[in-house]
Amino acid sequence: MKGTDVTVSDGRTISLDLLAASDMITHFHEVIRRLWLEKREISSVIEEVLAKNPDITIVMDEIGYGVVPMSAEDREYRELVGHTGQLLASQAEAVYRVVCGIGTRIK
Helix, strand or coil: CCCCCCCEEECCCCCHHHHHHCCEEECHHHHHHHHHHCCCCHHHHHHHHHHHCCCCEECCCCCCCCCCCCCHHHHHHHHHHHHHHHHHHHHCCCCEEEECCEEEECC
16 A cells, blocks of 8 residues: 555544545444444444445454453443454454564464
8 A cells, every 4th residue: 555545543433424434443342332332233334334445454452351341231242342353354355363563364
């Protein structure tokens, strides 16, 4: 993408109606949280975004490690992020896992 402008959006602040307009969305787990809180069908939103922008890059934190949350709502959100990550990975051309700044291609 040398010499081109790249639109990077933050999942914490981007308008949910403008998801497909970005080249990259960081903090996508926060997009999932916002859609979940609004009771929107997450897989439908993802399908729409990917149909409009199949080359989008999505970056999200792995929140499934560590201590299991005590509240049922937090556990549900954690599971939802994991399942959504699997959905995204299944449709992605490439998937990278980055730990301590070191990326490993897993797909």
